[in-house]
Amino acid sequence: MRLLPLLLAAAAAAPALAAPDFRPAVKADYDGHLEALFIDFHRNPELSFMETRTAAIMARELRAAGAEVTENVGGTGVVGILRNGPGPVVLVRADMDGLPVEEKSGLPYASAARQVGVDGVESPVMHACGHDVHITSLIGTARQLQRMRDRWSGTVVLIAQPAEERVGGAAAMLADGLYTRFPKPDYALAFHVSSALATGQVSASEGIQYSSADSVDITVHGVGAHGAAPHTGRDPVYIASQIVVALQSIVSREVMPLSPAVITVGAFHAGTKHNIISDRADLQVTVRANDEQTRAQLLAAIERVAKGVARTHGMAEDRLPEVRVSEGTPTTINDAALARRLNGAIAAALGADAVVPFQQLSMGAEDFAYFVQPEHGVPGYYFAVGGTSQAVLDAARAGGPPVPSHHSPLFRIEPEPSVRIGTEAMTAAVLDLLRPAGR
Template sequence: MALSRAILVFSSLGLASAVPAQAQDPSAAEAVREAVSADYDEHLEELFLHFHRNPELSFLETNTAARMAAELRSAGLEVTEGIGRTGVVGMLRNGDGPLILLRADMDGLPVREASGLSYASQAVQAGLNGQEYPVMHACGHDVHITSLVGTARRLMALRDHWRGTIMFVVQPAEERLSGAKAMIEDGLYERFGTPDYALAFHVASALPTGKLGSTLGISTSTSDAVNLTVSGIGAHGAFPHAGRDPVYIGAQIVTALQSIDSREFAPLEPVVVTVGAFNSGTKHNIISDRADLQITVRANSKASREQALAAIERIAVNIGRAHGLPENMLPFMEVVEGTAEVRNDRALAERLNATLREAFGEDTLIEGKQEGMGSEDFGEFVTNELGVPGYFYAVGGTPPEAFAAAAAGGPAIPSHHSPLFKVAPRESITLGARSMVAAVLDLAAAE
């Protein structure tokens, strides 16, 4: 996930009532496990190490995209590059049946890796702003794209067992919450078809390896990055009446924004408005002529999202008016990044949760609930307007013994976006591929 946000924590082991899953032949499931494991040894491990050592920033994933395009072509797919700037689409057609979208995000983060891994990234890259940054796969997207290749190779080998078309989407810029929207706006569905189902997983450091996690409803919240510019009239700090102080005006805006959640929404409707940065001024005795606020806004529905954003603008503008700012200098709000919530289609989630339990064991899948208000732009592929049923789930990334060691006072489990972040690649990649294969074999089962 674009984890400036928390990754899902699945806190309940309760089993939901579920629709019957496509029967899973134990011998067939074992054959898939053995084949994916062998593929990891022969090909996927090297591929993962390449991606981990060579991460690229959002919308700059040119080498990653080229390698993914080559891998999908090698697996036998029809591949189109440059969708939504650096996105890649691979189509695997296998007769009449559903169109299923499988998505993996590929961008890294501007983080200097300090994991201590022998294959740690040393990469440095100029960002979209021209500034150089250290780059790291600090959120596991290298796991996602490697697993997607493994999924494609296995589904190609299993063509006799399913019918339909699989759309493999290699998405850029998830960390900027912009890549999915860019691919949709570039005509993804018009060019390749509107999917009957859309699936994605995220590796989770907070979930043990060998475990899967899912919700029956909302998984992640909407997210909007808001820049708020507060203009003022500069003056000497000793003569404040000669100007209009944007720091004072901005401070009142920050305080007033706290009323949005507490006074404008029902108590059980989750909304978060956080001011993460407030910058103004250059010297002790100078009243600045500008203050800049950076705000993150989270909600769990389109309506709440729009209401919260409108409230921020209304409050800021009218506090500016209350302080006598002329109309052409009132606070100005700009939403620079944003994404819809991820809400699993309940019927699809019940079906695939049952499928994954059948394939991997009753205690493998943890059915939980949303924890915190993290965000993930997979939701742009499955908005209500598009009408595509979506299923988003988690794949455990940290070995159980690491949790036991942490509980005994050992090293804490590194969070996503931390320079210490690391997951167990074999366990994560192979279970990710096997679970995707199991889902497709259910949804597109050959008659």
């Protein structure tokens, strides 16, 4: 956030329409309805593109909130439309998939779910990234907007999106006509709960909010042999190990030091027995960047390095590693003018202290980026909502137990302030964008 003084001035001058008088209603709705919904979502997570139960609940809740609902958009996606006269169209998106992680949070409502994913593998499932907060808040926002129809004019498109964790759901919904079958948005909004941010706080950049992410699969070929006679083969485990090390030279020696970049090898699979040299090894790599030029540079260099290492170990040209990008999403960039405006609107509703300067604390990624790519002409606003109490954060900084990160089996957030603040902030943002003429 580059212009915090301007933000505070905007908050002071913001219209009465965004006044915080709806906050007690949000709290009451959490206590009476949303809390039970959140606990149910958390106990029953579903994997990417497999969110059939979650989607059915979202469709039911959006209909109950007065929306026109279409199901099975881009797979399991749900689109709900609230129409309320002339005015702009605002898209509000929440992602609904869980992760193949066994929950060890110790929460009384911890997930014990298991599911077979689209890859055919059965695994435990957990909401280890807070998507249960997002979808609960989407319902809360819809219910508040329906209750306050006299305060806004226009159309709200409410999206329950599948498969954010595989960065495929947003693209699938767009391919299934999200911007042609339904009202095309003038603005697209979303938020993510953050375990690194204190509850009660909201933070959004006036530029980059999330990095790009690409999943790269590398198949390293070798020549099988007996483990006691390595000279008779070509060991793919050794070649792949050399590739793992060599990939780090791309970040340290090829990318400009002031350009953030990450290459992480997250999985290495090879072999079946102690004394057998396999003929294949498989690497799974995640690649992160903060601009498209660096992103392209990293992907090209990974293929060059992998094949170059194999060549140095005598692999024939027709047996060089195969390098494939299986999933990917661009950087998520907030529209600067829109972010400045909505940061001010949220500060007016929640208090100036609630909106804090944005800090990019990791190179996490988001497929929300697909909704706001330049070719669509839809400005986007993505913000973070605090999910960990200040006391817990302070204790961790003082040497106490660390705060579990997203995707950890220990991940946990404070549901009540997270859902409530997410709902209040999103409601305030939509009300600001759909302010009736003359108000």
